[in-house]
Amino acid sequence: MPTSSTPAEKKITLASLGEFGLIASVTAGRTQPASTLLGPGDDAAVVAAPDGRVVACTDVLVEGVHFRMDWSTPEQVGRKAAAANLADVAAMGAVPTALLVGLACPADTDVELLQGLTDGLWAEAEAAGAGVVGGDVAASAQLVLSVTALGSLDGLDPVTRSGARPGDVLAVAGRLGWSAAGLAVLGRGFRSPVAVVGAHRVPEPPYAAGPQAARAGATAMIDVSDGLLADLGHVAVASGVVVDVRSAAFSVTGRLADVGQALGVDPLHWILTGGEDHALAAAFPGSVPEGWLVIGEVRAGAAAVLVDGRPYEGGPAGWEHFSR
């Protein structure tokens, strides 16, 4: 006798739970960090900004563009959305304090999915020392996540893109190319190696390296979200300098080398052009702090990014939305 199937449980959707029900469900039982002076539940939150300044940035992620629900769990999507913003705060030399989340999604979205998303946002915020202090939800045709991150400079000057000077040493903290390798694997229908696929699903930005670089006197810094060369291009233009990357600086071994061999791709291409790992790239006037890898130098000249002294010929240098 076949096992009798239980009647399909009716899923709880956003429409059935309602806006306020969802908000109650995803805010209950969370522990806010000390910097959250007033958390969710009022017209606005209040967050500590101890040195009288607050760092703030916003990133938008769209289902099908920035993530696929069949490639990632809701929690992974939440972590990734949070990481993209928290890394921007770190790239100014600041410590993340808070996230606010604008969510638009179809009314028939399963509340479990939204709880997973929120769990992911919380997990990544906590990893960076921040809390989720507010947000809003509305009905839309497609899932869109707009995350705002706040941070504290703790008395340091913000490290912008425009301060790199000829003679500075160029260095990175964090992984490069792993997310691009993971995306290539997923795009060919594979689900392993887990290490690179996981790197695409959930980046691991080196949050602490941002304030570390600021304390060490970094002259310019950026978070690698669109690809190393593309993002260094912003530093080159803003600072009016030549940024020259030395390809031999990257030792391509282990997983990245294996995946490259399996897919017939030179992993250096992923390292130079792959986005979404949210490594930090910075220029330093002298020695480089512990944990940072020297990858090149800053020279005088018309703004340009070079690899081993020449323009990189390996393909499009980065990812820009909407461009054809």
Place this chain on the structure above:
Amino acid sequence: MPTSSTPAEKKITLASLGEFGLIASVTAGRTQPASTLLGPGDDAAVVAAPDGRVVACTDVLVEGVHFRMDWSTPEQVGRKAAAANLADVAAMGAVPTALLVGLACPADTDVELLQGLTDGLWAEAEAAGAGVVGGDVAASAQLVLSVTALGSLDGLDPVTRSGARPGDVLAVAGRLGWSAAGLAVLGRGFRSPVAVVGAHRVPEPPYAAGPQAARAGATAMIDVSDGLLADLGHVAVASGVVVDVRSAAFSVTGRLADVGQALGVDPLHWILTGGEDHALAAAFPGSVPEGWLVIGEVRAGAAAVLVDGRPYEGGPAGWEHFSR
């Protein structure tokens, strides 16, 4: 001879201009307030938070749900999106300092529309004393605007929803019912009277009344976004009090009375249940500051909102997304 028609000019879309082109186009030539220490163009902005705290909130607006591009100009949509957030900051007793904008829209969106949106965001931010300090744009199926507002309490305590006490006087600053009347007019295919239609397109929150109420010792405050009774319900629950509104407090005259008569609706219904005017409602322990209208009182008892001592029977008390 008929005037020869010029060939249709090819519109510039987000896809043709690109993400960075759009950002350059909408940030050029703007004047930031003094509170913007570092404006758009880097990984994150830096905003002044003079008393060591920052007020922060996020609102999401979706085309077809919160606004219609055939009922409003892009600039009006931008103003409304900004106003909804800036009013939340004011409702804490704070002065708005900055907006960040997460925008998702179809790749074939006309850049003129996006410039109009941005002009509206800037106009409303400036009206409240704030600047637009950052944002992000991504491709999506539907236009979604997620706006985050920041503000400064300037040394005052935040005014929450939970401080109302029996004996407090209930008062409002700003208009009530005008946006609902305008929506009713538009919904029946009319475009006038301009005063109420305009109120639906662009609310006029009384930003300065927020800090004014905080200085006057307001015990609780909320921004009327979902309807007076619905929003007072949040105050009643958070404070554990009865909020009793006196209907005779509202003098229904002029435009609102005319429109009510023309459409066969009692304007009091719009005043009590209409959202989106972003008036401020507050409880005061004693006298009410200039410009505020006394509309009722706070009493001891199980949390409830009453009108003239009784539950309001005039229909659904407010607007909740997703509810059936």
